[in-house]
Amino acid sequence: MEWTQALKQEVADFLLGAELEKREVEKITSRYPDLPIEVAYDIQQLLIARKEQSGERVIGLKLGLTSRAKQQMMGVHEAIYGYLTDDMLALEWEPTPYDRYIHPKAEPEIAFMIGEDLKGTNVTAADVMRVTSHVAPAIEIIDSRYENFRFTLPDVVADNCSSTKFVVGNTWVAVDAMDLALTGVVMSKNGVVATTGSGAAVLGHPAEAVAWAVNKLGERGLGLKKGQIILSGALTEAIPFVAGDNVHVQISGMGSVTFVCR
Numbered sequence: 001m002e003w004t005q006a007l008k009q010e011v012a013d014f015l016l017g018a019e020l021e022k023r024e025v026e027k028i029t030s031r032y033p034d035l036p037i038e039v040a041y042d043i044q045q046l047l048i049a050r051k052e053q054s055g056e057r058v059i060g061l062k063l064g065l066t067s068r069a070k071q072q073m074m075g076v077h078e079a080i081y082g083y084l085t086d087d088m089l090a091l092e093w094e095p096t097p098y099d100r101y102i103h104p105k106a107e108p109e110i111a112f113m114i115g116e117d118l119k120g121t122n123v124t125a126a127d128v129m130r131v132t133s134h135v136a137p138a139i140e141i142i143d144s145r146y147e148n149f150r151f152t153l154p155d156v157v158a159d160n161c162s163s164t165k166f167v168v169g170n171t172w173v174a175v176d177a178m179d180l181a182l183t184g185v186v187m188s189k190n191g192v193v194a195t196t197g198s199g200a201a202v203l204g205h206p207a208e209a210v211a212w213a214v215n216k217l218g219e220r221g222l223g224l225k226k227g228q229i230i231l232s233g234a235l236t237e238a239i240p241f242v243a244g245d246n247v248h249v250q251i252s253g254m255g256s257v258t259f260v261c262r
């Protein structure tokens with residue numbers, strides 16, 4: 001079948017409608033089983049362009065499926081990337097209402113603050129570390145628009161990788177001060193430890209994941225811009241939460257961050 005611009009736009013608008021109306025929808029590949037991954041990234045771009053038309057601003061990027069465990073679970077061999085907009089940025093002291101979500105889950109992540117533009121197709125983790133001014137602990141809230149969080153790789157890419165919210169801790173740390181692969185994380189819900197992990201869970205080193213995304217963007221003539229925030233991928237599995245829950249993430253050497261849902 002031919003993936004015309006009109007069809008890609010129709011799919012992008014369908015997913016955006018589901019997000020705005022907070023309802024689960026059937027995955028795209030149920031209707032279009034041959035959705036190629038590159039077309040899925042085109043749909044993602046169109047979805048983000050719609051958000052920009054309605055006043056949102058792209059402020060960064062997020063990586064998904066960066067752990068080998070999650071890739072194996074989904075039967076895929078590669079990570080994915082999506083965009084972060086200013087509307088997705090939550091503040092620690094401002095609880096977000098549960099009714100803005102469908103079936104949210106929280107993930108502990110490391111946020112990279114990019115201090116210089118970075119673009120290319122041979123970018124390495126060392127390049128990423130060079131342009132990263134600071135890192136901070138973060139919590140990403142994912143909220144797939146698909147029924148029961150079930151999808152294939154192209155489905156989740158088209159859906160901007162389940163992105164919905166994120167919160168970053170208020171202390172940014174100089175990146176040269178630590179080994180991000182060895183850094184440990186503890187995620188707790190309502191004061192009880194829920195999961196633990198380490199930076200190495202993200203493709204061996206979180207900067208490797210960011211380099212992968214830069215190279216993928218480079219194939220499309222795109223890159224990272226100074227001032228952008230990059231979430232490098234979940235350090236543990238995601239945990240579901242409901243109204244009234246609070247999620248706390250502590251990362252060694254970086255401090256902590258809390259997300260509160262009302």
Ligand code: 0L1
Pocket residue numbers: 062063064065066107140142143144156161162233234
């Ligand atoms: O940020 C993530 O790791 C999620 C990527 C998409 C997969 C999912 O929704 O579980």
Ligand code: MG
Pocket residue numbers: 062063064107109140142231233234
């Ligand atoms: Mg994530």
